[in-house]
Amino acid sequence: MSLASEPSAGAAGLNESQREAVLAAFAGVLDASGIIGGGSPDAARYLHDWTGDYGGAALAVLRPATVEQVQAVVRLCGEHGVAIVPQGGNTGLVAGAISDGARPAVIVSLERLNRIRRIDAANFTLQADAGVVLQTLKDAAEAENMLFPLALGAQGSCQIGGNVATNAGGINVLRYGMTRDLVLGLEVVLPDGSLWQGMTGLRKDNRGYNLKQLLIGSEGTLGVITGVEVKLFPRPANIETAYLGARSFAEAMALFGLARRVCSDLLTAFEVIGGECIPLAVLSNPATRVPLADEWPVHIVMELACSAAIDGRALLETLLAEAFEAGLLGDGAIAQSRAQAQAFWAIREDLVEGQARRGMHVRTDLSVRLSDVPRLIDQARAYVAADWPGWLPIAYGHAGDGNIHFNVMPPLGLAPERIREEGRRLLQGLYAVARDLGGSFSAEHGVGRSRRDVFLAGLAPNQRAAVRALKAAFDPQGIMNPGCLVPPVTNLDQ
Amino acid sequence: MSLASEPSAGAAGLNESQREAVLAAFAGVLDASGIIGGGSPDAARYLHDWTGDYGGAALAVLRPATVEQVQAVVRLCGEHGVAIVPQGGNTGLVAGAISDGARPAVIVSLERLNRIRRIDAANFTLQADAGVVLQTLKDAAEAENMLFPLALGAQGSCQIGGNVATNAGGINVLRYGMTRDLVLGLEVVLPDGSLWQGMTGLRKDNRGYNLKQLLIGSEGTLGVITGVEVKLFPRPANIETAYLGARSFAEAMALFGLARRVCSDLLTAFEVIGGECIPLAVLSNPATRVPLADEWPVHIVMELACSAAIDGRALLETLLAEAFEAGLLGDGAIAQSRAQAQAFWAIREDLVEGQARRGMHVRTDLSVRLSDVPRLIDQARAYVAADWPGWLPIAYGHAGDGNIHFNVMPPLGLAPERIREEGRRLLQGLYAVARDLGGSFSAEHGVGRSRRDVFLAGLAPNQRAAVRALKAAFDPQGIMNPGCLVPPVTNLDQ
Numbered sequence: 001m002s003l004a005s006e007p008s009a010g011a012a013g014l015n016e017s018q019r020e021a022v023l024a025a026f027a028g029v030l031d032a033s034g035i036i037g038g039g040s041p042d043a044a045r046y047l048h049d050w051t052g053d054y055g056g057a058a059l060a061v062l063r064p065a066t067v068e069q070v071q072a073v074v075r076l077c078g079e080h081g082v083a084i085v086p087q088g089g090n091t092g093l094v095a096g097a098i099s100d101g102a103r104p105a106v107i108v109s110l111e112r113l114n115r116i117r118r119i120d121a122a123n124f125t126l127q128a129d130a131g132v133v134l135q136t137l138k139d140a141a142e143a144e145n146m147l148f149p150l151a152l153g154a155q156g157s158c159q160i161g162g163n164v165a166t167n168a169g170g171i172n173v174l175r176y177g178m179t180r181d182l183v184l185g186l187e188v189v190l191p192d193g194s195l196w197q198g199m200t201g202l203r204k205d206n207r208g209y210n211l212k213q214l215l216i217g218s219e220g221t222l223g224v225i226t227g228v229e230v231k232l233f234p235r236p237a238n239i240e241t242a243y244l245g246a247r248s249f250a251e252a253m254a255l256f257g258l259a260r261r262v263c264s265d266l267l268t269a270f271e272v273i274g275g276e277c278i279p280l281a282v283l284s285n286p287a288t289r290v291p292l293a294d295e296w297p298v299h300i301v302m303e304l305a306c307s308a309a310i311d312g313r314a315l316l317e318t319l320l321a322e323a324f325e326a327g328l329l330g331d332g333a334i335a336q337s338r339a340q341a342q343a344f345w346a347i348r349e350d351l352v353e354g355q356a357r358r359g360m361h362v363r364t365d366l367s368v369r370l371s372d373v374p375r376l377i378d379q380a381r382a383y384v385a386a387d388w389p390g391w392l393p394i395a396y397g398h399a400g401d402g403n404i405h406f407n408v409m410p411p412l413g414l415a416p417e418r419i420r421e422e423g424r425r426l427l428q429g430l431y432a433v434a435r436d437l438g439g440s441f442s443a444e445h446g447v448g449r450s451r452r453d454v455f456l457a458g459l460a461p462n463q464r465a466a467v468r469a470l471k472a473a474f475d476p477q478g479i480m481n482p483g484c485l486v487p488p489v490t491n492l493d494q
Numbered sequence: 495m496s497l498a499s500e501p502s503a504g505a506a507g508l509n510e511s512q513r514e515a516v517l518a519a520f521a522g523v524l525d526a527s528g529i530i531g532g533g534s535p536d537a538a539r540y541l542h543d544w545t546g547d548y549g550g551a552a553l554a555v556l557r558p559a560t561v562e563q564v565q566a567v568v569r570l571c572g573e574h575g576v577a578i579v580p581q582g583g584n585t586g587l588v589a590g591a592i593s594d595g596a597r598p599a600v601i602v603s604l605e606r607l608n609r610i611r612r613i614d615a616a617n618f619t620l621q622a623d624a625g626v627v628l629q630t631l632k633d634a635a636e637a638e639n640m641l642f643p644l645a646l647g648a649q650g651s652c653q654i655g656g657n658v659a660t661n662a663g664g665i666n667v668l669r670y671g672m673t674r675d676l677v678l679g680l681e682v683v684l685p686d687g688s689l690w691q692g693m694t695g696l697r698k699d700n701r702g703y704n705l706k707q708l709l710i711g712s713e714g715t716l717g718v719i720t721g722v723e724v725k726l727f728p729r730p731a732n733i734e735t736a737y738l739g740a741r742s743f744a745e746a747m748a749l750f751g752l753a754r755r756v757c758s759d760l761l762t763a764f765e766v767i768g769g770e771c772i773p774l775a776v777l778s779n780p781a782t783r784v785p786l787a788d789e790w791p792v793h794i795v796m797e798l799a800c801s802a803a804i805d806g807r808a809l810l811e812t813l814l815a816e817a818f819e820a821g822l823l824g825d826g827a828i829a830q831s832r833a834q835a836q837a838f839w840a841i842r843e844d845l846v847e848g849q850a851r852r853g854m855h856v857r858t859d860l861s862v863r864l865s866d867v868p869r870l871i872d873q874a875r876a877y878v879a880a881d882w883p884g885w886l887p888i889a890y891g892h893a894g895d896g897n898i899h900f901n902v903m904p905p906l907g908l909a910p911e912r913i914r915e916e917g918r919r920l921l922q923g924l925y926a927v928a929r930d931l932g933g934s935f936s937a938e939h940g941v942g943r944s945r946r947d948v949f950l951a952g953l954a955p956n957q958r959a960a961v962r963a964l965k966a967a968f969d970p971q972g973i974m975n976p977g978c979l980v981p982p983v984t985n986l987d988q
Contacts, residue, residue: 122751122865123896167700178698180707181675194956201863203895204672204937206661206711208949208979209964211957213674213707217700234755257616261728264801266758307758309812310804318803369695371616401697402617443698455702462688463705469967470703474960485702 014104019059022080022104026062029072034112036061046107049098050091054450056101058085065112067187067195067226073108074224075193083482084108084191086220088162089133091154093363094448096166096219096484103482110161113226116140125184125201127229130161137230146232149176149268153352161225167217169444174400175268175305176233178444180216185229188215191222191475201229214470219446220481222474236305239268240312241341242320244332245296249374249399252298255328256370256400259302262319266312269303270400271348274377277394280354281347288347291333291340300399301348303341351396355407360416362408362423366434367443370402379433380406388426403443406430428454447485455485508598513553516574516598520556523566528606530555540601543592544585548944550595552579559606561681561689561720567602568718569687577976578602578685580714582656583627585648587857588942590660590713590978597976604655607720610634619678619695621723624655631724640726643670643762647846655719661711663938668894669762669799670727672938674710679723682709685716685969695723708964713940714975716968730799733762734806735835736814738826739790743868743893746792749822750864750894753796756813760800764894765842767793768871771888774848775841782841785827785834794893795842797835845890849901854910856902856917860928861937864896873927874900882920897937900924922948941979949979 014022026035036043038058048055059082064070077084083105087097099105110131117127121144128137134155141148150163152170162168164186168179176182185199198212215222246252249272256270275297282288290299306312316334323329335341355361368376377395384393390411397404408426410419431441431454447455456464471478471486482488508516520529530537532552542549553576558564571578577599581591593599604625611621615638622631628649635642644657646664656662658680662673670676679693692706709716740746743766750764769791776782784793800806810828817823829835849855862870871889878887884905891898902920904913925935925948941949950958965972965980976982 120863120865122747123863124751124754125863167704169698169700173698177675180704181671190956190960192956196956196960197954200932200934202861202932202934202937203864204663204667204861204892204897205934206663206936206938206940207934207952208711208941209961210661210674210707210711211960211964213704217702217704233759236758253616257618260618262801262803264730264760264799264804265727266760305758307756309756309809310758315803367696367698369614369617369619370697371614398698403698438694438696440694440696440699440701442700443696444700446700447702458701460691462684462686462690466684466690466705466968467703470705470964473963473967 012101012103022082023060025076025080026060026073029076030062030064030069034063034065034069036063046087046090046109047098049095054095055098058099058105058107061107061109063109063112067113067189070108070113070189070224070226071193071195074189074191077106077479078191078193078477081477081479082106083479084224085481086110086165086224088131088159088165089154089157091158092162092166092448093445095450096446096448096481097162100449100483102488108224110159110226117227119144120201121146123201124232125229126232127185127199127227128160129227130159130225132160134158134160134163141232142235145235147235148230148232150179150182160228160230164216164225164228165218165220166446169398169401169403171269171271171398173398174270175265180213182231183212183216183228184231186212186215186225187227188223188225191477191480196223199227199229217446219448219484221471221485222480234307237308238306238310238312239341240304240316241335241344242302242316242332243291243344244300244302245292245294245330246298246300246328247296247330249298249377251328252300252399253370253373255300255323258323258326258328259319262322263304263315266304266306266315267302267400268305269301271301272396272399273299273301273348273351274395275299277351277396280358280394281350282354283357284350284354285346288350290347291344292331294331296330301344355394355409358409360419361410362427364406364427364430364441365403365443365445366406366430366439366441367401367403368434368437368439372437372439373399373402373404376404376434376437376439377406380430383429383433384408384426387429391426401443449483452483452485452487506595506597516576517554519570519574520554520567523570524556524558524563528557528559528563530557540581540584540603541592543589548589549592552593552595552599552601555601555603557603557606561607561683564602564607564683564718564720565687565689568683568685571600571973572685572687572971575971575973576600577973578718579975580604580659580718582625582653582659583648583651585652586656586660586942587939589944590940590942590975591656594943594977596982602718604653604720611721613638614695615640617695618726619723620726621679621693621721622654623721624653624719626654628652628654628657635726636729639729641729642724642726644673644676654722654724658710658719658722659712659714660940663892663895663897665763665765665892667892668764669759674707676725677706677710677722678725680706680709680719681721682717682719685971685974690717693721693723711940713942713978715965715979716974728801731802732804732806733797733799733835734810735829735838736796736810736826737785737838738794738796739786739788739824740792740794740822741790741824743792743871745822746794746893747864747867749794749817752817752820752822753813756816757798757809760798760809761796761894762799763795763797765795766890766893767795767842767845768889769793771845771890774852774888775844776848777851778844778848779840782844784841785838786825788825790824795838849888852903854913855904856921856924858900858921858924858935859897859937859939860900860924860933860935861895861897862928862931862933866931866933867893867896867898870898870928870931870933871900874924877923877927878902878920881923885920895937943977946977946979946981
């Protein structure tokens with residue numbers, strides 16, 4: 001199924017009078033600014049993902065301003081057989097929050113549900129509406145001298161509800177976990193319009209099946225998240241950053257093991273950058289200066305955060321001394337100022353920007369055991385070298401989590417349609433490398449629509465049956481984000 | 495329903511020839527030492543829980559020695575309509591691993607599935623069969639200079655599979671999380687006998703619905719766990735322990751907030767002990783000496799663990815100095831030796847032993863927000879004082895997790911049947927106090943059979959429907975641990 005199909009009317013299967021009846025029903029529960037017609041120019045930014053590669057059409061974009069309005073909208077959709085695509089900041093990478101226009105659907109944007117509800121400082125928690133922008137939530141925590149550690153490139157526009165629906169990762173997973181690990185409470189409108197009230201701030205709660213964990217990461221296919229209560233942490237007083245050069249990924253991973261030990265798991269980030277990525281950082285920012293004396297096959301950006309009562313600098317120095325002693329490190333620098341730390345991080349950020357600037361490319365989000373990270377990169381490089389002459393692989397990512405973005409740049413000048421077609425085949429080979437190592441094709445980006453086929457193909461029959469049974473148990477009508485994660489079902493299919 | 499009913503033949507609903515046919519079928523897939531007849535004296539220890547309060551009868555106790563044998567047993571049970579009660583170390587507190595004898599059932603003990611499968615040191619993980627005793631697993635990690643942090647009173651006999659099935663907690667949750675947070679991979683025999691293969695060592699894996707998290711804590715009602723892969727941590731080089739006196743639980747919780755900050759979340763335990771518990775420690779161990787100069791309403795045992803590169807002692811001293819300065823602390827001592835640290839911990843352990851020695855009592859496992867811990871204790875004490883004259887409340891527990899064991903001793907000399915009957919009513923009042931604070935009646939012990947009624951009563955209609963739908967989706971025949979968590983269903987009910 002092509003997801004990049006031309007927008008239809010977004011009301012496939014509805015005749016004009018049905019369409020009008022549905023819109024009138026929405027108008028009965030939402031104010032004027034709560035409804036944007038699917039054909040309006042204002043709707044455009046909700047109808048395609050940020051890459052522009054995926055999108056379609058919808059009957060309307062609905063912007064409920066209260067939880068009750070979300071419930072009313074979901075009930076109306078159930079009555080009229082209209083599909084619901086929940087949408088946060090629309091920053092996802094797997095086409096999970098768009099409508100493909102194949103059936104009557106509405107986008108339900110959570111952006112007007114955007115209040116911080118409560119900070120409970122003594123409980124180290126914060127309650128928020130689902131539509132609160134991640135950065136806003138982080139700022140609210142910081143204002144209380146607390147930290148909400150989720151940190152992603154999109155944090156200025158993604159929303160906490162979307163982070164929870166997709167179980168977002170990012171650069172601080174190492175220390176603080178995925179979004180899944182940060183959520184204590186959840187409030188969700190189920191496909192029947194009822195409110196699932198799990199808005200608890202409890203750290204320990206063993207009351208039966210953990211529905212919360214099932215809903216987290218379910219990508220809007222089981223319900224619409226309307227509120228969350230997240231864990232906060234003491235805001236670190238000291239942050240120390242190092243930029244290191246290593247001879248190989250194997251050496252980098254051995255260094256990581258040592259770093260966990262020496263630093264008592266106070267590391268907040270351990271990012272690797274293949275030396276081949278540096279020209280991309282330079283492409284994005286010609287002023288890039290790598291703080292290493294020589295060229296190294298692998299660069300590492302490492303960060304440690306601690307309280308004022310711990311000497312973080314001394315800790316990093318101890319680590320580097322032990323690493324040099326053990327022959328695990330080529331060269332390295334500890335940032336002497338916040339500005340220098342930012343310059344270290346800029347290399348990691350600029351290479352991503354540089355990739356986009358160079359043009360279309362094959363992107364992955366693979367994960368393997370930490371012990372298999374060097375093998376993953378070796379095997380993926382060997383595969384590209386053997387089967388895809390002229391294509392340029394680059395490897396970087398969250399090595400401390402076993403999560404590598406192994407991306408591949410097409411030969412310069414290759415026509416876009418050939419990049420797309422060949423890239424799809426190349427991608428399958430990379431997925432196979434990860435799969436054969438017992439790895440995952442999706443460490444943190446999810447499944448959505450663009451990876452649904454590889455997801456389903458990788459499931460054993462009893463796993464596939466469990467996925468279907470869960471979807472059917474929660475959403476028997478198949479109206480929640482149809483086509484995302486599981487193939488769409490319609491009433492007629494049942 | 496009384497669970498403490500007399501043992502029946504354990505084959506209710508089967509006639510003699512059916513019973514023989516079933517046992518013959520089991521004999522076809524298990525060796526002789528894999529089957530213990532339900533009437534044999536050897537079966538007794540599997541048929542009742544360790545309190546002796548709960549138990550019943552079973553057709554047989556089955557002891558499969560391989561995963562394939564577990565699958566074969568589960569398939570046979572499905573064919574013959576025999577219920578399966580998975581059992582680990584049988585150390586649970588909520589009657590989750592016993593058969594009530596109301597229908598034909600077998601206990602499936604995992605004790606012969608007891609191999610450590612693999613330690614992947616570079617991945618900081620360990621793979622084990624479900625029947626490995628927790629202490630054995632901890633020892634195996636320690637032999638590699640690693641730590642498996644789950645720590646419970648029953649660790650010498652409970653099994654890792656049971657820990658996962660019940661999402662066990664314990665004293666180190668503060669730093670390392672519940673069992674749920676420690677499990678990367680899971681291998682489960684589903685009720686149809688198929689093997690659900692989720693034995694991954696991945697730290698990040700966003701492939702669809704998180705079935706692993708649904709299975710964790712499902713108390714054997716959705717399948718039989720046969721293998722797990724758990725996270726390991728660097729083994730701390732320094733462990734520092736303090737014993738403190740505080741004027742109130744409010745002060746203790748404020749101290750906890752300060753401790754998180756000052757110690758950079760390196761705390762591994764923050765246990766509170768109401769001053770009223772000390773006589774129970776003395777009852778168990780007359781040599782008990784509290785390391786505080788005066789009597790204090792609240793005692794705290796706090797522990798911090800770190801690498802050799804961090805001065806843990808200095809960190810604790812900084813914390814105590816800041817706490818005294820802020821008026822948050824009455825008195826305190828830092829252990830000067832491992833022996834002294836053990837003496838501090840002995841007080842916490844002995845009070846539990848002393849409770850048992852004093853005799854039957856009402857036990858709880860409540861959790862609330864950290865900010866509500868003082869309120870919980872105040873309100874529960876007020877309730878007991880007002881409504882239960884002569885009963886003696888004691889409060890202790892994992893305050894850093896908001897988890898308080900608020901227990902109540904009956905007046906001395908009260909007849910056992912009156913303790914049981916009045917205790918049941920008293921308990922409802924304690925549950926109500928926690929519930930009204932948005933808390934949980936089960937922080938870490940689970941639901942099992944003994945708390946099923948309060949569990950179901952606390953669910954909203956859509957939550958109850960979701961619980962039923964999940965159970966039905968995985969176990970349509972209702973053969974997995976019937977009566978645990980959800981009311982039993984039989985084929986006839988459907």
